Amino acid sequence: MGKHRRSIQLSIFAFVLLVVGYTVATSAFGGEERPPEVGDRLAPFALASLEGGTIGTDEFKGKPIVINFWGTFCPPCVEETPALQRMHEKYAEQGVVILGVNLGEKPVVRVEQFVDRFGVTYPILLDPELDVRDRYGVRSYPTTFFVDSAGVVREVKVGGMTEGYMDSVIGQLVQLQ
Template identity: 35%
Template sequence: MVVTASPSKRGSATQTARPYDGYAAPDFTLPRLSDGQPVSLSQYHGKPLFINFWASWCPPCNAESPELVKAYAKYGSKVVFISINVTHDDTLANVKTFLKKYNVPYPVLLDKQAKVSNEYNVLALPTSLFVNRQGMIVARYSGAIPNPELISTLQRIEK
């Protein structure tokens, strides 16, 4: 399901970063699961991004994970994949089991206090955003992304 901002939200000149289509993706910094090092969205400036919020207990997250791994194999050299575990509502043991089960090859960031998921207005899992090279959100999906939409949107932002 594609979720976009209403026209009234798009017209606001008071805020340049909102988590909806047509707005700049809000910057954040979160620790990487593998080594605890901080990762900021701003360090990927000028690159297309796929941002996926998920939890290990979420059935749609489990359902879409194999397709995300396949998409990464094809587009990971052209699009930066950022996986954000909603850790405040998950456990590290379950996160690690999930990642091993699906052989997730891309880095996972931990949103331990829900700051980023709240800032991005994540109300359902999974929630995914596609960000172009200019840092603008071009698509937002709540729920598992159908594979044809995943691929077509990755193709759209990779250019």
């Protein structure tokens, strides 16, 4: 019985070692992707643009980026859209890029009407399958990521923003350039 006990112990030890090795390997080499947090590098993405074609965050390397996840159905999104447009107009010459990511709304004509209503001229990207929303961990609308010119997330704001708040955070991103 002693010989069987030893082989059972070795089998259990080998199994535990495999489980631990698998756990360490998947967390170190690409297990589940977690949403970006303050201090993380921006997780790049590319989406179809409302204007046609595809726009990706990699196109704006070296520039501060504001990524606003929104929907036409969201009252705080409606309230902050004019202020986001004013921030676009104020900071575009300083290299700040504002990207609006619409969250899966169909028909797209509703998004087009919203953009026309508010005179939005910054790029509007479409996330019809909500893949980017899920990768970024967005659960409440609006959610906005403020990214510095080095590609590091500096602030994540869940919920509506005032124009003063936007101006302050974007101003800080400009100073970091």
